[in-house]
Amino acid sequence: MITIENLSHGILSIPYFEIPEGITSVFGRNGAGKTTLLSLCAGVLLPDKGLVRIDEKSPRTLDIGWVSEFPDRNILFDEVFNEIAAPLRFRHNPIDQIEERTGEIAEVLQITHLLHRKTRSLSGGEKILVCLACALVTDPILLVIDEADSHLDRETARRVQEAIRTVSPRHVLQSSQYRDNASHSDQVVILENGQISWEGI
Numbered sequence: 001m002i003t004i005e006n007l008s009h010g011i012l013s014i015p016y017f018e019i020p021e022g023i024t025s026v027f028g029r030n031g032a033g034k035t036t037l038l039s040l041c042a043g044v045l046l047p048d049k050g051l052v053r054i055d056e057k058s059p060r061t062l063d064i065g066w067v068s069e070f071p072d073r074n075i076l077f078d079e080v081f082n083e084i085a086a087p088l089r090f091r092h093n094p095i096d097q098i099e100e101r102t103g104e105i106a107e108v109l110q111i112t113h114l115l116h117r118k119t120r121s122l123s124g125g126e127k128i129l130v131c132l133a134c135a136l137v138t139d140p141i142l143l144v145i146d147e148a149d150s151h152l153d154r155e156t157a158r159r160v161q162e163a164i165r166t167v168s169p170r171h172v173l174q175s176s177q178y179r180d181n182a183s184h185s186d187q188v189v190i191l192e193n194g195q196i197s198w199e200g201i
């Protein structure tokens with residue numbers, strides 16, 4: 001459970017809100033506060049006022065995966081395999097486990113054929129899939145996807161939603177301007193001018 005209490009940060013103002021486990025889609029117009037909310041839940045930002053907790057813990061103490069709208073800002077390595085394996089290497093996991101887990105997550109996302117490609121040669125949508133694999137490879141408690149669907153065609157977007165269901169992080173928070181995504185979600189939150197104007201299923 002993600003719990004938000006007396007939150008005030010920039011445009012955002014949320015007195016109390018609970019986000020249950022599952023896939024939660026956050027919709028809202030440009031500037032409504034979607035990225036700010038996601039950043040606070042991921043611990044990327046600390047709130048000016050109030051608290052955000054995931055299972056009663058600070059997000060900064062937990063393993064959280066983040067996929068942004070701009071994959072070029074995240075990709076660090078030359079080859080896809082190395083990019084996806086990097087979070088496991090940073091943790092000094094054994095080599096055989098790194099190879100097995102990297103292959104497993106690539107298979108779930110149906111990008112095994114990309115593993116030995118140069119990252120700079122990938123299309124925008126392929127880069128998003130690689131970033132998603134990288135975010136999921138450590139099995140995070142929360143996966144955040146910030147408007148990454150704007151680069152994906154309908155079929156790839158559907159594949160991403162299926163992959164998320166397969167890997168099944170405890171929490172998924174995804175922001176989008178496309179309300180089609182609501183059909184893949186367990187919960188929907190609508191933000192208007194920094195406030196939650198609607199929430200439901």
Ligand SMILES: Nc1ncnc2c1ncn2[C@@H]1O[C@H](COP(=O)(O)OP(=O)(O)OP(=O)(O)O)[C@@H](O)[C@H]1O
Nearest residue numbers: 010011028029030031032033034035036037147177
């Ligand atoms: N670091 C910052 N300093 C000042 N204002 C900011 C900062 N970050 C965001 N804002 C403002 O807060 C508001 C909400 O921004 P946010 O990026 O959360 O909206 P969003 O719903 O994700 O928008 P979009 O769909 O355009 O990406 C915007 O008016 C934005 O200009």
